[in-house]
Amino acid sequence: MTHLAHNYHPLPVIIGAGEGAWVTDGEGTRYLDCLAAYSAVNFGHRNPQLTAVAHEQLDRVTLVSRAFENDALGPFADALAELCGTDMVLPMNTGAEAVETGIKVARAWGYRVKEVAAEQANIVVMSGNFHGRTTTIVSFSDDADARTDFGPFTPGFRTVPFGDIGALAASVDANTVAVLLEPIQGEAGVIVPPEGYLRAVRELCTAQNVLMIADEIQSGLGRTGTTFACDREGVAPDLYLLGKALGGGIVPVSAVVGSESVLGVLQPGEHGSTFGGNPLAAAVGHEVVRMLRTGEFQKRARVLGDILDARLADLVGAGIVAYRRVGLWAGIDIDPQLATGREVCERLAARRVLAKDTHDSTIRIAPPLVIEQADLEWAVDQLAAVLAELRA
Known part of the structure; x- marks a missing residue:
C-alpha cells in the first residue's frame, strides 16, 4: 500500500471478502462490519x-x-x-x-x-x-x-x-x-x-x-x-x-x-x-x-435500532458520555479522559468489530441493515469490554 496517496488513515485490517454484515481478511479472520461503508452497504456485502x-x-x-x-x-x-x-x-x-x-x-x-x-x-x-x-x-x-x-x-x-x-x-x-x-x-x-x-x-x-x-x-x-x-x-x-x-x-x-x-x-x-x-x-x-x-429494511432499522439504543443506554457513565441514535445509526461520545475515538476503534478491531471514529472522541455505529440481532448485541458486548479495559 506504500504507493497510495496518504489521504486516508485506515485501521490495519486488509479485507478480502464479505458477506452480509461480515468481512474476512486474507488470513481468514472474520470481522463484524459496523460501518457499512458509511451506509453504502445498507443491504449487506454481496447481497x-x-x-x-x-x-x-x-x-x-x-x-x-x-x-x-x-x-x-x-x-x-x-x-x-x-x-x-x-x-x-x-x-x-x-x-x-x-x-x-x-x-x-x-x-x-x-x-x-x-x-x-x-x-x-x-x-x-x-x-x-x-x-x-x-x-x-x-x-x-x-x-x-x-x-x-x-x-x-x-x-x-x-x-x-x-x-x-x-x-x-x-x-x-x-x-x-x-x-x-x-x-x-x-x-x-x-x-x-x-x-x-x-x-x-x-x-x-x-x-x-x-x-x-x-x-x-x-x-x-x-x-x-x-x-x-x-x-x-x-x-x-x-x-x-x-x-x-x-x-x-x-x-x-x-x-x-x-x-x-x-x-x-x-x-x-x-x-x-x-x-x-x-x-x-x-x-x-x-x-x-x-x-x-417492501419496507423490510426500514423496519429492521427501527427494531434493531431500539435494541442498540437500550444497550448503549446501559453504557452511559461507564465510558460513554452521551450518544445519539436514530434508526440503526449511532454517534457515541467516548469519555475523552479514557481514550480517543481512534483508540477505541483500534481496540474494537482487535476484537473483530469494525467501526469508525470522528471528531476526536466520537465513534459511529452503522452496520448493514441485514445484521442479525445476536451479532449486533455481540458488537455492543465488545464495546463494553473495551470500555471496561480502559477504565481498569
Whole structure:
C-alpha cells in the first residue's frame, strides 16, 4: 500500500471478502462490519438479490454514455421518482457530484425562475456540515482538515447553526435560492436537530420562495428507520440528494431527485457525466428501489435500532458520555479522559468489530441493515469490554 496517496488513515485490517454484515481478511479472520461503508452497504456485502441483477446486466451492456439511450435508465428513473414522490431524476455517480449538481440546479433555478440578479445568488448551509470534499463543497465546510491550504474558496454560501430556525430565518434574503442541509449530520457524529426543525425549515423555504435541499446521501434509503430521514417529520424537500446505498455497495450511484419545475431548468449541454446513469448503475439502483418498497429494511432499522439504543443506554457513565441514535445509526461520545475515538476503534478491531471514529472522541455505529440481532448485541458486548479495559 506504500504507493497510495496518504489521504486516508485506515485501521490495519486488509479485507478480502464479505458477506452480509461480515468481512474476512486474507488470513481468514472474520470481522463484524459496523460501518457499512458509511451506509453504502445498507443491504449487506454481496447481497444476493443485488449481485444477481448486477451479473445479469454485466452480461448485457455496462456503459454507453448519455449520448445514447439505454434500456435500464428509464425504468430506474421512474421507480426512483415514485419512491421520492416526485417526477424527475438526474443521475450521477458519487455523493459529492450529487451535491455539486444540486448547487448548480439551485443557482440556475434562482436566476431563471426566481429572477435573482446575475451572480447574486446565495445558498444557506449549516455549521458542522459534511457534503463532500470538492473545492466548492469545502468552501462552506467549517472543518479545518477539509479547508486548510485548499483556498481560495467559492463564494455564495452563508453558514448558520444547525437546528436554529431563528438564525436560518435571519440569514435568508431576496437573493437566497436554497437551504442545503443534512436532515441528520452523519460525519459530525449523528447530530439530530430538535423536533420540528425540519418542518420549520420546510415552512420557511415555502414562505420565502427558497428551495429546500436535503442531503440524504448517508441518512436516506432505510438507515433511519424510514425511507428518508425527512420522513420522520413528514417533510418533502424540493430536491433530494441521494447516493451511497443507492448503488447497493456494488457501484457508485447518486442522483438528484425533484420536480420538473426545479430540475427542468437544466438544458442539454449544461450538466452531465460520462458514467452517470450507466446501465449497470441503473439496474442496481432500480433493484435497490424495489427492495425499499417492501419496507423490510426500514423496519429492521427501527427494531434493531431500539435494541442498540437500550444497550448503549446501559453504557452511559461507564465510558460513554452521551450518544445519539436514530434508526440503526449511532454517534457515541467516548469519555475523552479514557481514550480517543481512534483508540477505541483500534481496540474494537482487535476484537473483530469494525467501526469508525470522528471528531476526536466520537465513534459511529452503522452496520448493514441485514445484521442479525445476536451479532449486533455481540458488537455492543465488545464495546463494553473495551470500555471496561480502559477504565481498569
